[in-house]
Amino acid sequence: MARRKALRLQRHRTLRRRLSLPVWADLFIRLGAALALVFLVVFIHWWDRSGLVDNLDGHVSFLDVVYFTMISITTTGFGDIAPVSDRARLVEAVIVTPIRFAVLFIFVGTAYNFVIKRSWEKFRMARIQDRLTNHVVVLGFGVSGSEAVAELIARGTDADCIVVMDTSEDRLSLAEEMGCNVINADATRDESLQDVRINEASTVLVSAGRDDSSILIVLTVRHLAPDVPITVVVRAPDNELLARQAGATNVINPVRFTGLLLAGSASGMHTADYLADLASVTGRVQLLEREARPEDIGKGLRELGSGSMGLRLYRNGEAFGYWEPEGQRIEKGDMIVVIRPTPECGPGII
CATH class of the missing domain: 1.10.287.70 (Helix Hairpins)
Incomplete structure (x- = not known):
């Protein structure tokens, strides 16, 4: 990935700027x-x-x-x-x-x-x-998109490895101030996505502000990049299935997540605080995903050691918890969801 100086282009380091007039x-x-x-x-x-x-x-x-x-x-x-x-x-x-x-x-x-x-x-x-390869593409820089970029940078992702696409110059200015590469373009157009090498991206985050626009963007991205992971934000529960059928790898419903936090706070005053702690890199604990390492093979999720604890593993598209038989023995190729303390709060590696 190129460094920031190599990626500067005009004021916004835009890959292409559309003209208001022909x-x-x-x-x-x-x-x-x-x-x-x-x-x-x-x-x-x-x-x-x-x-x-x-x-x-x-x-x-x-x-x-x-x-x-x-x-x-x-x-x-x-x-x-x-x-x-x-x-x-x-x-x-x-x-x-x-x-x-x-x-x-x-x-x-x-x-x-x-x-x-x-x-x-x-x-x-x-x-x-x-030079664009293995980068993160953020399609839509509203509230969800900007928070996601801020969290990625806080977790250690180089801002040079993030490309933000939006049609608002004000939003692009905010993304530029964060150090990201920006492009003023329509994310539903094939040529716009090809400009940012969507097929070379490591992941794509979609938050267009409207469910219909987000699902259309997911369809377009999946058509151009069949193997790239796509995470999309939708707000209507009925659209979650449509987003998955469109090709989204992960579907996030902020309304439902907010409801979970509210319900959690009703069952205990510290539950919602802990969930928010898990989701943010600034908290005392971190929730992370990684592939099983050679030293993990044969162990159970509760036996990882090194200050981290396995909560769930994914094998052949199925999820298994630490209490299930499959979670008692990690196999090669498993994806593991682990919880660990942040480096500032205690020892431990992922």
Whole structure:
């Protein structure tokens, strides 16, 4: 994974920024503004043509005014036509010169935006894409998405390894302040997901704010990345099954989880506090998942030692608790859910 300096691109380190106007419209506006300023200078020179002198024939025609305007704005200046009166020179210094700078800035800015900048962005985006691998992609940076990113960073995930996709520049600014890579794009579009190398991601977190949008994003991600784990947030219980059918690996219902915390607090004043402690890296204990290690093979979940305790194992897609027979003997390939104290609160390894 590339380091932060290698991933910087513009203010938001965006992989691609969508334009609010089509390219042709933006170009038309710029050229229109430049031509309007040129016509304004032509009008000013024609109005003050008595202060100009033509060193060839002594007569200043409209064509001469147009000619003088163009060589004046482009700072060419052949000297065949020149301002001679005090008023004409004052007009050139006070009015025409600022307009000349404005026209030049428009043309230079247009060349930069449509040629230099776009070529540079295309080159840097290709470099970023080459380095995007084994990263975390967060699709939607609302309340759930921002909390998830903050927790990932607190748990030790490098912010350079997180790519946030959203359509709100304000949200992307917050993600950038956290050190993440950001992209202003629609997560339901194939090309947007391909821009962040979705098939090379280690995991995808989806929190679009609406269940229908989140499920559509899951469908799109699963189509492009059949093997990448996907976690999605849905709020309606009826949509949990739909999210799993769409291809979500994990489905989280914050409303249901809140209900569990409320019910837990009703059965004991410290139950909800302990559940929140488990979910956060800032608590005294941590709930983590890992693959079974060679030293775990043959042991029970309650026999892991090293300050950690196994709670559940997953084998062939089925879950077994520490009290079940399958939980009494760990096998190669099992995924284990363990609880351990945080390093600040006591010894223990995962």
